[in-house]
Amino acid sequence: MPASRPRWTRLHWMRGRVEETENGGRTLEWIGCDDAGAPIARVVRVQGPLFSGWRCYRAVALDSDARIVELRPPPPEGAGWLACVGGQVVGRAAQPLAAVRTAEAALTQG
Amino acid sequence: MTEYSLDKIRNIGITAHIDAGKTTTTERILFYTGMSHRIGEVHDGNTTTDYMDQERERGITITSAAVTCEWKDTRINIIDTPGHIDFNIEVNRSLRVLDGAVFIIEGVAGVQPQSETNWRLADRYNVPRIIFINKLDRTGADFYRAFATLKEKLDIVALPLQLPIGIEDQFVGVIDLVEMKAIVWEGGELGAKFHDEPIPEAMLEQAKEYRQTLLDTALSVDDAAMEEYFDKGDVAVETLKRCIKAGAISGAFRPVLCGTAFKNKGVQPLLDAVIDYLPSPVDVPGISVAAEEGEDETLDRRRIKADVKAPFAGLAFKIINDKYGTLTFVRVYAGTLKSSETVMNTTKGHRERIGRMFQMHADKRVEIKEVHAGDIAAFVGLKDTGTGDTLADASDPVVLERMAFPVPVIDISVEPKTKESVEKMTLGLQKLAGEDPSLRLRTDQETGQTILSGMGELHLEIIIDRLKREYGVEANIGAPQVAYRETISRPHTEIYTHKKQTGGSGQFAEVKIVFEPLERNAGIVFENKVVGGSVPREYIPAVEKGIRVQAETGVLAGFPTVDFKYTLVDGKYHDVDSSALAFEIAAKACFRDGMKKASPIILEPIMDVEVTTPQDHVGDVVGDLNRRRGMIQNQDSSGSTIIVRAHIPLKEMFGYISDLRSMTKGRASFTMQFHHYDPVPRNIADEIMSKSA
CATH class of the missing domain: 2.40.30.10 (Translation factors)
Incomplete structure (x- = not known):
């Protein structure tokens, strides 16, 4: 499989915040740096209330111990990760890799 | 038995809707792994796993069968399960003990009702699974449409690892998205010969797109794999396989493969996928021990x-x-x-x-x-x-999590044709009920008849046939009856005094019992709240037993009473005249009197019915479902056919197949499975009660 490198050489991605879980850490944030190592983009897992345009989705506990939590109303399909460039949200994606591409595409377009 | 290290063992089930190709696929697996030297066919009645006479005669799987084979130095224990809903207990108990499952989805119809039911069962037992979209050689097969039904009906993240090359009679092989190559079968030697070749030019762009989706989804479960991707612009095949396995085990996504088992294409890569992506016994977290009585079942246990x-x-x-x-x-x-x-x-x-x-x-x-x-x-x-x-082992006497069994919904009365066979019939039925937890046996207290309760007409028909063939008992059977249940709809407290003095030692017992309704499927719950010894401890079990026995015969129409709680709160006893028997009699009478005052109701089984009909007959079908007291749930179209889903009382479904056939000139079909119990309407309840009187 030929590697599609040119699309991925713009930024150097590294792990940002990590959530500790039973099975080790889970990355909640990927930071995209330029060749000089300066962070210019981020890809962030959506955790709390999610703002999508004029709608706000809130996490609602369905039981008293908050073991079951649901986002109400349900967030739009594929909104698990936010792609941010310079502090601005430039897109959403279901998976981190797709969000990385979204961020890089936004940078390419200027 | 050759010894294999634990990581070289796979315990898997093959499960699907009826006629999706489970047994056909299993048969190919046995052939390609060298366990059999010919391929048996369901329609010829000579497959390995359908070994019962009834299975071979009817061309359906009735009982799950275990087979073992070896593929690439790994031992695979396979359980082939039935697809018909009446034999769902077999799927239930198999999924309970397996580490992984292959779900076979039909390439024409996509996800069908029994696949959904089995999928939910697998969810309940957290069974990792891969999906095989089968029958891509059939007219009307469409991989992408069948794939779409995975999301629609199962609400899962389905991840294709393969794409079909050609479709229907042009189906020749698959594109392997993991290694980005085409696998093409050569047609001869019953599918044992195939070769790799470059992906056809016409499909290359599409394959690249799907591979990107595969990478996006699979790598998201492994941060190290993401870093490898960022560094190199791609990942090694081993890394990708590791991620797919991790995602399949955690349930983050479900890998999807495709082929046609009947035409011998796609089975070998499926076997590779079983080894690469389904867990060995050491890859799964292990089985939980059962919760102690009163312990919260949702808590993590050993x-x-x-x-x-x-x-x-x-x-x-x-x-x-x-x-x-x-x-x-x-x-x-x-x-x-x-x-x-x-x-x-x-x-x-x-x-x-x-x-x-x-x-x-x-x-x-x-x-x-x-x-x-x-x-x-x-x-x-x-x-x-x-x-x-x-x-x-006695050194660590753990009790593992129990199994849940489905509720039987159909009753028939059974009696032997000759008096001499009574004992043989009882023994035979007891043995059959011992094998099959979805089969219940009881004696009607009023008529003395033996009542057999099962999951459907076919289930009971097979049992009666086995009784004849295996135990030599010819039996007369009554018409199938709906397995109604009774329950109560409001709490009531009843006091009953049992007093008898007919010379010699007398009988005395008094009980005060609170009867309360419980939610559906809660069963019968007993609580003892007696304080101060008003009912001596040794008589409490007799009270509990008395109610449980009497609950078998409800107060309205004699059907078993379910979903209620009874609490013994008080009572009286006599030093000389009280006995366990007296308390049991008092409890029974207390039940009979108390239940009548607790607003008893009759419950009937409601079935989830799915009718697949050509568009021109949909009006007739829906009208007929309404006449049968059906509540239409939804209506979907799949090509030129319409799928109507409705909840209908089982009582209205007897003989439905012949009505449906005549209504649609034999072009429609239906499946049904138990959904829930609901109170029957007043007029029907009156009818049931007058019949039982």
């Missing part, structure tokens, strides 16, 4: 992990009686056990000595001397071990 050196622990999941005796199928979770050793049945609290042990290959058996963690084997010689019982 898990028994696969370890050959740990104390023995296994779960009996299936019983078969044949001419050689009783075979108990056991999934071994931990430890090692040799034949003639003794273990504890920790569910029932007694010891069991293992006679002989066998590795089963459908109806054939190979004697083995010991079993290890991860194995599935059959034991002979167990005296009192039933489905769902735990067998464990």
Whole structure:
């Protein structure tokens, strides 16, 4: 499989915040740096209330111990990760890799 | 039995809707792994796993069959399960003891009702699974449409690992998105010959797009793999496989493969996927021990992990009686056990000595001397071990999580044709009920008839046929009856005094019992709140028993009473005249009087019915469903056919198939399965009560 490198050489991605879980850490944030190592983009897992345009989705506990939590109303399909460039949200994606591409595409377009 | 290290064992089930190709696929697996030297066909009645006479005659799987094969130095224990809803217990108990499953989806119809039901069962037991979209050679097959139904009906993240090359009679092979190559079957040697070649030019762009989706989804479960991707712009095949396996085990996504088992294409890559992506016994977290009485069932409990050196622990999941005796199928979770050793049945609290042990290959058996963690084997010689019982070493007498069994919805009365056969029939039915937990046997207290309750007309028909063939009993059977239930709709407290003095020692007992309704499927719950010894402790079990026995015959129409709680709050006794019998009689009478005042109601089984009909008949079908007291749930179209889903009382569904056929000139079909119990309308309740009177 030929590697599609040119699309991925713009930024150097590294792990940002990590959530500790039973099975080790889970990355909640990927930071995209330029060749000089300066962070210019981020890809962030959506955790709390999610703002999508004029709608706000809130996490609602369905039981008293908050073991079951649901986002109400349900967030739009594929909104698990936010792609941010310079502090601005430039897109959403279901998976981190797709969000990385979204961020890089936004940078390419200027 | 050759010994395999635990990571070289896969215990998998093959499950799907009826006629999706489970047995056909299993047959190819056995052929390609060298376990059989010919391919049996369902329509010829000569497959390995459908070995019962009834299975071969009817061309359906009735009982799950275990077979073992080897592929690439890994032992695969396979359980082929039935697709018909009436035999769902077989899927239930198989999924309970398996580490992984292959779900076969039909390439024409996509996800069908029984696939959905089995999928939910697999969810309940957290079984990792891969999906095989089968029958891509059939007219009307569409991989992408069938794939779309995975998301629509199962609400999952389905991840294609393959794409079909061609479709229907042009289907020749698959594109492997993991290694980015085409696999093409050459047509000869029953599908054993195939070769790799470059992806066809016309499909290259599409394959690249799907591979990107595969990478996006699969790598998201492994941060190290993401970093490898950022560094190199791609990942090694081993890395990708590791991620797919991790995602399949955690359930983050479900890998999807495709092919046509009947035309011998796609089965070998499916076997590779079983080894690459489904877990070995050490890859899964282990089985939980059962919650103690009163313990919160949602809490995390101790898990028994696969370890050959740990104390023995296994779960009996299936019983078969044949001419050689009783075979108990056991999934071994931990430890090692040799034949003639003794273990504890920790569910029932007694010891069991293992006679002989066998590795089963459908109806054939190979004697083995010991079993290890991860194995599935059959034991002979167990005296009192039933489905769902735990067998464990006395040094660590754990009780494993119990199994849940479905509720029977259809009753028939059975009586032997000759008086001499009474004993034989009772023995035969008891043995059959011992094998099949979804079959219940009881005696109607008023008529004295033997009542057999099962999951459907076909289920009971097979049981009666087995009674005749295996136990030589010809029986008269009554028309199938709906298995109504009774319950109460408001609380009531009843006091009953049982007093009898007819010379000699008398009888005296008084009980005060609170009856309360419970939610559906809660069963019957007893609580003792007696304080100060107003009912002596030794008589409490008699009160509990009296109510449970009497609950078999409800107060409205004699149907079993369910979903209520009874609390013994007070009572009186006499030093001389009170006895366990007196308290049992008092409890029974208290039930009869109390239930009448607790607003009793009759419940009927409501079925989830799915009718597939051509568009031109949809009006007739929907009208007819409404006449049958149906509540239409939804209506979907799939090409030129319409799928109507409705909830309908079982009572209205007897004989539906012939009505549907005449209404649609034989072009429509339907499936149904039990959904829930609901109160019957007043007019129907009156009708039922007048009949029982």
